[in-house]
Amino acid sequence: MLENYLPVLMQMLMAAGFAGVTLLASVLAGKSAKRNKMKDSAYECGMLPLGEAQPRFSVKFYIVAMLFVLFDIEVVFMYPWAVIFKDYVAVFGAAIFWWMLSFVGILLVAFLYAWRKKALDWSS
Amino acid sequence: MVTLNHYLLVSGLLFSIGLVGVVVRRNILTIYMCLEMMLSAANLTLVAFSRFRLVEGLPDYNAQALVFFTITVAAAEVAVGLAIIVALFRARQSVDITAVEKLKG
Amino acid sequence: MSPLSLELGLGLLGLVLLLVESFASVPRKLIAYAAIGGLLAALAVIVSGAAGSVPDSLKEFYVVDPLALFYKGFAIIATLATIILSLEYAPIIHQFVATHPERTKEAGLGEFYSLPLFVCVGMMVMASAVDLITIFVALELVTVSFYVLVAFMRRSAASLEAGVKYLILGALSTGLLVYGMSWLYGMTGELSLSGVAYKLAHWEGNSAPILFAVGLMLAGLAFKVGAVPFHIWIPDVYQGAPTPVTAFLSVGSKAAGFVVLTRIVGTFLTPGSVVAGPVIQILLILGGATILLGNLAAIAQTNFKRLLGYSSIAHAGYLLVALACIHTGGLKMTSGEVAAFYLATYLPMTFVCFLILSAMRAKGYGEDIASLKGLGRANPTLGLALAIALASLAGLPLTAGFMGKFFVIFATVLEGYYTYLAIAVIGAATGFFYYFKVILAVYSKPDGPSEGPTPDLGLLSKVSLAVFVAAILVVGVYPDLIRFALVK
Numbered sequence: 001m002l003e004n005y006l007p008v009l010m011q012m013l014m015a016a017g018f019a020g021v022t023l024l025a026s027v028l029a030g031k032s033a034k035r036n037k038m039k040d041s042a043y044e045c046g047m048l049p050l051g052e053a054q055p056r057f058s059v060k061f062y063i064v065a066m067l068f069v070l071f072d073i074e075v076v077f078m079y080p081w082a083v084i085f086k087d088y089v090a091v092f093g094a095a096i097f098w099w100m101l102s103f104v105g106i107l108l109v110a111f112l113y114a115w116r117k118k119a120l121d122w123s124s
Numbered sequence: 125m126v127t128l129n130h131y132l133l134v135s136g137l138l139f140s141i142g143l144v145g146v147v148v149r150r151n152i153l154t155i156y157m158c159l160e161m162m163l164s165a166a167n168l169t170l171v172a173f174s175r176f177r178l179v180e181g182l183p184d185y186n187a188q189a190l191v192f193f194t195i196t197v198a199a200a201e202v203a204v205g206l207a208i209i210v211a212l213f214r215a216r217q218s219v220d221i222t223a224v225e226k227l228k229g
Numbered sequence: 230m231s232p233l234s235l236e237l238g239l240g241l242l243g244l245v246l247l248l249v250e251s252f253a254s255v256p257r258k259l260i261a262y263a264a265i266g267g268l269l270a271a272l273a274v275i276v277s278g279a280a281g282s283v284p285d286s287l288k289e290f291y292v293v294d295p296l297a298l299f300y301k302g303f304a305i306i307a308t309l310a311t312i313i314l315s316l317e318y319a320p321i322i323h324q325f326v327a328t329h330p331e332r333t334k335e336a337g338l339g340e341f342y343s344l345p346l347f348v349c350v351g352m353m354v355m356a357s358a359v360d361l362i363t364i365f366v367a368l369e370l371v372t373v374s375f376y377v378l379v380a381f382m383r384r385s386a387a388s389l390e391a392g393v394k395y396l397i398l399g400a401l402s403t404g405l406l407v408y409g410m411s412w413l414y415g416m417t418g419e420l421s422l423s424g425v426a427y428k429l430a431h432w433e434g435n436s437a438p439i440l441f442a443v444g445l446m447l448a449g450l451a452f453k454v455g456a457v458p459f460h461i462w463i464p465d466v467y468q469g470a471p472t473p474v475t476a477f478l479s480v481g482s483k484a485a486g487f488v489v490l491t492r493i494v495g496t497f498l499t500p501g502s503v504v505a506g507p508v509i510q511i512l513l514i515l516g517g518a519t520i521l522l523g524n525l526a527a528i529a530q531t532n533f534k535r536l537l538g539y540s541s542i543a544h545a546g547y548l549l550v551a552l553a554c555i556h557t558g559g560l561k562m563t564s565g566e567v568a569a570f571y572l573a574t575y576l577p578m579t580f581v582c583f584l585i586l587s588a589m590r591a592k593g594y595g596e597d598i599a600s601l602k603g604l605g606r607a608n609p610t611l612g613l614a615l616a617i618a619l620a621s622l623a624g625l626p627l628t629a630g631f632m633g634k635f636f637v638i639f640a641t642v643l644e645g646y647y648t649y650l651a652i653a654v655i656g657a658a659t660g661f662f663y664y665f666k667v668i669l670a671v672y673s674k675p676d677g678p679s680e681g682p683t684p685d686l687g688l689l690s691k692v693s694l695a696v697f698v699a700a701i702l703v704v705g706v707y708p709d710l711i712r713f714a715l716v717k
Contacts, residue, residue, distance in 0.1 A: 059210055059214070062206055062207075062210050065206075066202070066203040066206050066207060067203075069199050069202060069203055070199060070200065070203050072199075073195060073196050073199040074196070076192050076195055076196060077192065077196070080189075080192070106244065109244045109247065109248060112248060112251065112252075113247050113248065113251050116251035116252060117251060132415075139404075139408055142404065143404075146397070146401055152393060152397070155397055156397070156400070159397070159400040159401060159404055162401070162404030162405075162408065163403070163404055163407060165404075165408060166404065166407035166408040166410070166411045167411075169408065169411035169412065169415060170411040170414060170415075172415075173411065173414060173415035173418075177418055184418065186420050187411075187414050187420065189362060190361065190362045190365065190410070190411075190414070190420065193362055193365060193366050194365070194407055197365070197366070197369040197373070197403070200369070200373050201369075201373060201376075201396075201400055201403070204373055204376045204377055204396070205376070205396050205400065208376065208380045208389065208392045208393055208396055209393065211380065211383045211389055211392075212389045212390070212392075212393055215383075215384075215386055215389055216386070223390075224390040224393050224394060226386060226387065226390055227387060227390055227391065227394075227464075227465040227468050227469050
């Protein structure tokens with residue numbers, strides 16, 4: 001009975017581990033030790049008011065939105081795959097895993113391309 | 125009781141609104157939204173038909189597979205479309221349909 | 230070896246080439262050569278007959294019949310010709326894509342050479358698709374890639390405008406098609422074409438919803454192939470798009486539309502189908518109107534690309550009429566095969582025209598018919614090739630174009646559609662008028678006092694030009710060359 005909850009426990013451990021590792025990595029790799037004026041100021045709600053009330057959005061937002069839509073929507077294929085995974089892994093074995101991984105590989109190519117073309121580079 | 129006909133009516137309305145919008149609207153972004161609405165109408169029709177066609181007590185999921193593909197294709201179309209519209213805006217400073225009337229004859 | 234692995238291989242090649250484009254700083258020509266190499270290998274597999282069959286579990290989605298193999302080969306040849314044409318057109322692409330054309334050398338060319346591969350994959354899958362989902366996904370792969378290609382020259386107002394128009398009307402046709410598909414599914418409960426055909430043949434009750442679905446789907450596909458009254462985008466998009474893309478659109482996209490149309494119309498016209506009568510009527514009326522309007526509107530054109538656009542509309546009309554003639558036993562071909570034959574003759578003549586147009590454009594000439602003046606004297610080889618291609622487009626006997634039209638007209642006679650026979654003949658006669666106007670321009674004196682630079686082609690383009698002209702002439706006297714490939 002209790003071992004049915006093992007996957008849940010594993011997922012919780014993985015989630016906690018991922019969050020911990022990310023936080024740790026940002027402390028180690030980032031420049032969190034450096035102090036500056038902004039960091040030392042008292043935190044208040046929201047941003048300091050800057051610029052006009054109705055600014056025209058930079059075209060960069062569109063690019064990020066487009067990339068988000070593209071990568072986000074692919075989950076639609078992973079969800080049904082995950083639902084039938086257990087039934088089909090008995091029939092096809094590990095192959096069903098590699099099929100989805102090849103699909104993710106195509107997404108990876110798209111991601112690498114977007115990265116190299118500086119689509120993710122906010123400052124350029 | 126909501127029946128199949130109700131769903132079909134709503135999806136038909138959605139489709140018609142989209143089609144009319146494509147024809148009468150002048151802002152390209154609005155036209156694009158109307159086009160997406162037409163695809164959503166098709167999706168709603170598919171899901172409704174699938175829900176009301178029971179195979180061994182379960183909905184017929186084949187049509188819902190088509191819905192997934194339609195959603196993805198619509199997303200790809202949006203991405204490419206927005207990119208083209210943004211490029212057009214950079215060139216013409218306008219997204220009005222009258223900005224694309226140079227080619228004729 | 231499964232034919233599906235050809236599509237997978239070419240798709241993979243496209244992805245690898247995109248990565249090469251973004252990571253490596255190799256000369257962009259190498260990307261084009263890699264694409265050409267991959268396509269030639271795929272063509273060799275198909276021609277040699279090594280492309281086997283698919284497992285039975287896939288038969289409901291994906292078939293490998295002679296028609297599918299034929300269209301796969303067709304897609305590969307069209308893509309090959311497009312990439313060769315792009316090599317010719319590269320300086321102009323670069324000029325209109327690069328932010329600082331004088332500082333960079335080859336900006337944007339890598340994508341321009343690799344995107345046609347994805348179009349090719351889409352067309353190859355479509356050739357085999359016999360399931361609404363597969364058809365839809367393949368068709369959209371082609372269409373979305375074409376959106377990018379048409380609007381590729383982002384610093385050219387004309388290219389962007391063509392892109393927006395193609396985008397809106399393409400998305401509209403997708404909407405119509407999917408909505409039609411959803412109703413077809415709702416009425417029959419089937420997504421595979423064989424299942425739909427069975428249900429249509431055994432239909433009892435009200436056929437109005439089915440007709441609604443069929444009409445929407447036919448309207449969506451009529452957009453894709455450019456049939457009247459859904460043709461309005463064609464002239465503008467053809468004129469504004471980069472020339473290699475225009476050529477690819479007029480051959481590849483059209484063939485893609487027609488292979489889907491062949492499969493879907495074949496389903497609708499299955500023996501005993503409830504919608505057979507109306508579908509034939511729709512096809513004939515669309516086809517007749519398309520022939521007339523395409524040919525009549527072409528007469529007034531002064532821009533050569535636009536003229537070819539209207540000519541492509543007119544050719545779509547003949548193809549639609551061919552699809553409606555289902556009793557073609559006298560020709561030993563099915564209606565789908567008559568259309569495939571017509572498309573196969575249409576490919577070489579169109580590409581010859583666009584190759585020469587690219588060569589002129591690269592040397593700074595305009596795209597008007599008037600700027601062709603003096604070509605016959607400046608470069609007699611190119612002039613002669615263009616004249617042959619135009620004569621074939623018009624349907625002069627002893628050229629491939631004549632055989633294509635001959636089969637269509639013969640099919641209308643076999644069916645007894647004498648009205649459409651008359652329309653086809655009137656259309657062909659009008660065609661002679663405007664195509665020969667262009668030939669006349671090629672062989673007349675240039676307007677200016679001094680002659681401009683001589684247009685010329687690279688080696689690859691010369692080879693393909695020679696192959697295409699030879700194909701036009703050989704098929705003109707020996708049509709069985711293509712017929713054997715079709716009717717194995």
